[in-house]
Amino acid sequence: MISKFRLIYHIEGIVQGVGFRPFVYTLALRFHLKGFVLNNSKGVIIEIEGFEESLDSFEQALFKELPPLARIDFWQKNRLTCKNDTRFEIRQSDEASTKSSLVLPDMSICDDCLKELYDPNNRRYHYFFINCTHCGPRYSIIKTVPYDRPYTSMQPFVMCEACQSEYTNPLDRRYHAQPISCPTCGPTLSLCSINGELLATNEAAIVKLADLINVGHIVALKGMGGFHLICDATSDRVLASLRERKHRPSKPFAVMFKTIEAIKEECILSAQEEEGICSLLRPIVLVKRNVKASKISGLIAPRIDRLGVFLPYTPLHVMLFEYLKNPIVATSANRSGEPIISEATVLKQKLHDVVEYYLDYNREIVNSSDDSVLQYLGDKTLLMRSSRGIAPKSFRVDSSDERKILAVGAHQKNAIAIYLNHQIIVSPYIGDLDNIASNELFEKMIERFSRFYDFTPDLIVGDLHPNYVSTQWAKRQNIPFVQVQHHYAHILSAMCEHKLSGKVLGIAWDGTGYGDDGTIWGGEFLVCDPSGYERVCFFEPFPLLGADASIKEIKRILASLLWDVLGDEADALLLDYFDEKALKRLKQIYTKKINSPLCSSVGRLFDAVAVLCGMEGNVSYDGESGLLIEALYDPAITDRYTFEIDDKMIRYKPMFAQMLHDKEPRLIASKFINTLVEMALTISHRYTYPIVLGGGVFQNRTLMEQILQNVTQPLYFPLQLAINDGGICVGQIYKSLQK
Ligand SMILES: [Zn+2]
Numbered sequence: 090m091i092s093k094f095r096l097i098y099h100i101e102g103i104v105q106g107v108g109f110r111p112f113v114y115t116l117a118l119r120f121h122l123k124g125f126v127l128n129n130s131k132g133v134i135i136e137i138e139g140f141e142e143s144l145d146s147f148e149q150a151l152f153k154e155l156p157p158l159a160r161i162d163f164w165q166k167n168r169l170t171c172k173n174d175t176r177f178e179i180r181q182s183d184e185a186s187t188k189s190s191l192v193l194p195d196m197s198i199c200d201d202c203l204k205e206l207y208d209p210n211n212r213r214y215h216y217f218f219i220n221c222t223h224c225g226p227r228y229s230i231i232k233t234v235p236y237d238r239p240y241t242s243m244q245p246f247v248m249c250e251a252c253q254s255e256y257t258n259p260l261d262r263r264y265h266a267q268p269i270s271c272p273t274c275g276p277t278l279s280l281c282s283i284n285g286e287l288l289a290t291n292e293a294a295i296v297k298l299a300d301l302i303n304v305g306h307i308v309a310l311k312g313m314g315g316f317h318l319i320c321d322a323t324s325d326r327v328l329a330s331l332r333e334r335k336h337r338p339s340k341p342f343a344v345m346f347k348t349i350e351a352i353k354e355e356c357i358l359s360a361q362e363e364e365g366i367c368s369l370l371r372p373i374v375l376v377k378r379n380v381k382a383s384k385i386s387g388l389i390a391p392r393i394d395r396l397g398v399f400l401p402y403t404p405l406h407v408m409l410f411e412y413l414k415n416p417i418v419a420t421s422a423n424r425s426g427e428p429i430i431s432e433a434t435v436l437k438q439k440l441h442d443v444v445e446y447y448l449d450y451n452r453e454i455v456n457s458s459d460d461s462v463l464q465y466l467g468d469k470t471l472l473m474r475s476s477r478g479i480a481p482k483s484f485r486v487d488s489s490d491e492r493k494i495l496a497v498g499a500h501q502k503n504a505i506a507i508y509l510n511h512q513i514i515v516s517p518y519i520g521d522l523d524n525i526a527s528n529e530l531f532e533k534m535i536e537r538f539s540r541f542y543d544f545t546p547d548l549i550v551g552d553l554h555p556n557y558v559s560t561q562w563a564k565r566q567n568i569p570f571v572q573v574q575h576h577y578a579h580i581l582s583a584m585c586e587h588k589l590s591g592k593v594l595g596i597a598w599d600g601t602g603y604g605d606d607g608t609i610w611g612g613e614f615l616v617c618d619p620s621g622y623e624r625v626c627f628f629e630p631f632p633l634l635g636a637d638a639s640i641k642e643i644k645r646i647l648a649s650l651l652w653d654v655l656g657d658e659a660d661a662l663l664l665d666y667f668d669e670k671a672l673k674r675l676k677q678i679y680t681k682k683i684n685s686p687l688c689s690s691v692g693r694l695f696d697a698v699a700v701l702c703g704m705e706g707n708v709s710y711d712g713e714s715g716l717l718i719e720a721l722y723d724p725a726i727t728d729r730y731t732f733e734i735d736d737k738m739i740r741y742k743p744m745f746a747q748m749l750h751d752k753e754p755r756l757i758a759s760k761f762i763n764t765l766v767e768m769a770l771t772i773s774h775r776y777t778y779p780i781v782l783g784g785g786v787f788q789n790r791t792l793m794e795q796i797l798q799n800v801t802q803p804l805y806f807p808l809q810l811a812i813n814d815g816g817i818c819v820g821q822i823y824k825s826l827q828k
């Protein structure tokens with residue numbers, strides 16, 4: 090006789106709010122099984138009963154056919170005695186489940202919704218807010234948990250009967266899709282001039298907006314996580330005007346294209362890049378430009394050979410492209426350095442001199458986010474900004490620590506992270522904490538995460554730098570506070586992601602971070618594990634003349650290095666870069682060591698090299714020097730500069746005198762990169778430990794490719810976390826976890 094069994098499954102991971110219960114329900118019906126599924130505080134519980142063979146098939150399908158956004162991190166099953174249920178049902182969640190389910194990122198439109206958007210027989214034909222359980226907004230609309238419609242900014246929109254019946258039908262793709270709506274019951278669009286005059290609504294507003302873009306206006310469009318500034322990407326005249334109005338002389342803009350084919354006309358894509366661009370995450374991907382064929386304006390990304398490209402990711406963007414002639418610039422609407430603007434009132438106040446028209450809708454963006462930015466190294470991702478589609482990002486860590494921990498990150502590209510229930514959850518990109526608006530967002534983000542996860546930290550962990558806004562905030566909280574050295578945290582971040590707990594050789598190269606000795610670090614080799622680190626080697630420090638003044642006026646760095654190598658002889662050479670008076674003043678600062686902290690940063694060396702390669706004036710955005718040097722790199726040049734390693738110090742300064750001889754920017758840039766690679770390899774060969782890379786300098790793809798090709802040990806770097814300071818919060822948590 091064939092006997093029946095009853096099993097109970099405990100499943101954890103991303104299993105709530107992603108259509109997991111209806112998925113289980115559908116499988117149970119398919120295999121004629123009885124029982125129930127419900128959400129609990131840890132995830133999902135399934136009790137299921139039937140014949141053994143059917144149960145086996147059920148389990149296989151459970152793992153194989155997961156809904157697109159679901160992820161199982163942990164599961165176990167046990168046998169129970171049969172209860173002879175007569176049906177399978179989705180049961181109401183218990184109350185305790187509510188505060189622990191993960192808040193998920195916003196997702197781009199799925200293929201099913203895209204089909205319906207263009208199906209004239211569908212009731213959501215051309216409906217610009219079409220979504221389902223597998224796509225659409227989440228993070229941007231949630232006010233508090235549980236993730237139920239009354240606690241989202243969809244609350245004011247009462248579902249019509251048709252939507253209601255989809256919402257309550259477990260077999261419908263929109264079962265419990267909180268942002269469900271349709272043309273009858275959903276939010277509406279309005280196109281206004283920046284003075285507030287209403288010009289059109291709904292689909293007519295999209296058509297009119299496209300017309301305005303086509304004839305060269307600069308507009309704003311409320312997307313998923315905030316407003317985009319948008320204009321035609323092919324017009325030099327419009328781009329020049331945008332740069333002037335934004336006071337943004339050279340920082341590259343991302344370009345949104347209608348289709349992947351349109352991107353391929355402008356750029357050279359690898360298979361991985363194509364896949365990444367088309368993925369549900371729809372990030373901005375930095376790719377190689379096909380400069381010869383380009384109809385994209387040269388003002389989009391001056392002097393560099395990369396272009397940040399992406400595809401439309403909301404139905405609104407998709408529909409806009411139906412009426413556009415050309416690809417568009419689509420960049421976060423903000424005042425320089427500030428967070429993205431998500432309310433029309435703020436847009437009108439802060440960007441009235443930039444934007445002429447804006448497309449708004451009457452659903453509030455509760456939590457703003459930017460577009461995520463990444464690039465590919467072969468099949469590996471190098472994440473530069475973790476936000477829409479990716480963050481909030483959660484992952485499990487092996488730790489028995491029962492405390493709740495908050496990591497406040499660093500200063501630039503700040504993001505925070507929390508640890509609870511064996512999980513680390515990383516916030517979206519917040520920004521550089523050097524203006525009031527960003528600092529407000531930093532505090533708001535902490536408050537938001539506390540609300541989402543009913544979270545009060547037992548411990549706060551932050552950077553060693555005493556003057557960081559994040560450090561100072563942490564010190565005011567009257568909660569135990571631990572500080573972790575910046576570059577050590579960079580390495581720990583990658584170690585945490587790759588579950589490394591033994592000794593590694595960490596190579597942490599970035600712009601600046603506060604060192605143990607009170608000087609500025611940024612060219613560090615650390616032998617470390619989660620219990621501590623030893624600084625085994627570093628770049629010979631040089632004085633950063635006028636401290637932050639050197640970071641803006643980068644030729645000061647060149648002056649400092651040349652005076653270190655050549656002494657007074659450098660004066661005559663430096664007159665190519667400074668007028669006599671300015672040089673004399675700077676020399677005084679150098680000689681008297683006025684406000685000139687010592688610095689071992691590799692990021693700053695890139696700045697000095699960029700000056701020698703012809704970069705004039707000030708750096709207008711972080712990473713500009715690196716991108717310029719990358720664009721100049723010539724793989725045919727295999728030469729490098731000489732350096733010495735004496736005890737723990739890399740002595741490299743004479744190379745700047747040699748660069749003056751070389752003159753040719755292509756030669757200087759290529760030899761410089763080759764030299765850095767050789768330095769990394771030389772130190773690596775001294776150890777047998779795995780190598781871990783971290784820090785913003787490694788956003789340089791050429792440098793990374795060279796190191797990856799030549800290192801002989803296992804090599805790790807963050808793939809899921811930002812390799813720049815955005816990933817530091819995770820390293821801070823990893824340091825403070827009790828094993
Ligand atoms: Zn969908």
Ligand SMILES: [Zn+2]
Pocket residue numbers: 248249250251252253270271272273274275
């Ligand atoms: Zn409806």
